[in-house]
Amino acid sequence: MDDSSGCEVLTDPRTEKATVLIVDDESLVCDLLAHFLRAAGYRVLAASSGDEAIRIVKQGVRRLDLLLTDFLMPGMDGSECAAQVRQLFPEVAVLFMTGTPDLVALSPILQRPRSRLMVKPFRGRELLRVVKWLLDSSEVVGAGSERLLSPGVVS
Numbered sequence: 518m519d520d521s522s523g524c525e526v527l528t529d530p531r532t533e534k535a536t537v538l539i540v541d542d543e544s545l546v547c548d549l550l551a552h553f554l555r556a557a558g559y560r561v562l563a564a565s566s567g568d569e570a571i572r573i574v575k576q577g578v579r580r581l582d583l584l585l586t587d588f589l590m591p592g593m594d595g596s597e598c599a600a601q602v603r604q605l606f607p608e609v610a611v612l613f614m615t616g617t618p619d620l621v622a623l624s625p626i627l628q629r630p631r632s633r634l635m636v637k638p639f640r641g642r643e644l645l646r647v648v649k650w651l652l653d654s655s656e657v658v659g660a661g662s663e664r665l666l667s668p669g670v671v672s
Contacts, residue, residue, distance in 0.1 A: 534560065534580075535559050535560065535582040535583065535652055536559070536560045536561075536562065536578070536580050536581050536582050536583075537554050537559050537560070537561050537562070537582065537583045537584075537585055537648070538561075538562045538563070538564065538570060538573065538574065538578075538581055538583070538584050538585065538586075538602070539551055539554070539561060539562070539563045539564070539585045539586075540563075540564045540565075540566070540567060540569075540570040540584065540585070540586040540587060540590070540595065540598055541565070541586070541587040541590070541614070542565055542566060542587060542590040542591060543587075544565060546587075547563050547564075547565065548563075549641075550585065550644065551563050553641040553644055553645060554585075554644075554645075554648070557645050557648075559648070562578065566590060566591070566592055566593065567586075567590060567592060567593025567594065567595070567597060567598035567601075568592060568593055570584075570586070570598050570602065571593075571598065571601050571602070574602055574605055574606070575605070581602070581605075581606045581609050582609065582610065582652055583609065583610045583611070583612060583648060583651060583652060584598070584599055584602050584609050584610070584611045584612070585612045585614065585648070586598050586599060586611065586612075586613060586614065587613075587614050587615070588613045588614065588615040588634070589615060589616075589617070595613050595614075596613075599611045599613070599632070608631070609631070610631040610632075610633075610651040610652060610654075611629075611631065611632045611633070612632075612633050612634075612635060612647060612648065612651060613627075613632070613633070613634045613635070614634070614635050614636075614637055614639075615634065615635075615636060615637065616636070616637040616638075631651065631654065633647065633651060635647060
């Protein structure tokens with residue numbers, strides 16, 4: 518993730534109570550994502566695997582607004598993680614991240630309401646813009662390539 522152009526972080530009162538669960542097997546990526554989101558006022562939980570994310574959610578998380586997960590991870594992938602999290606939090610928005618977008622494999626999961634994809638690398642400000650957009654949308658509906666989000670492109 519590159520934020521060389523600078524990331525203007527404005528704390529929005531609506532984001533201060535939003536809870537985001539980050540799931541990424543790369544600790545550096547997870548730490549960087551957490552930094553951007555916390556600086557913007559989000560409450561952040563982090564997990565290094567899908568299994569760990571499910572354990573965190575089952576241990577008494579009362580509110581979860583967004584699942585931000587890598588799509589390809591060892592063990593449980595992002596799709597399975599999202600499915601299990603949505604069993605406990607059916608309305609949670611899901612933002613998948615991937616460095617190798619395979620739209621054929623991703624197409625079914627991107628058909629679900631409030632699900633989007635960002636292609637790595639992306640800038641911190643792009644992440645914050647998409648997170649805010651997803652959280653502000655009561656139901657984000659679309660299909661196919663409209664659900665593919667990359668820097669500078671919003672469906």
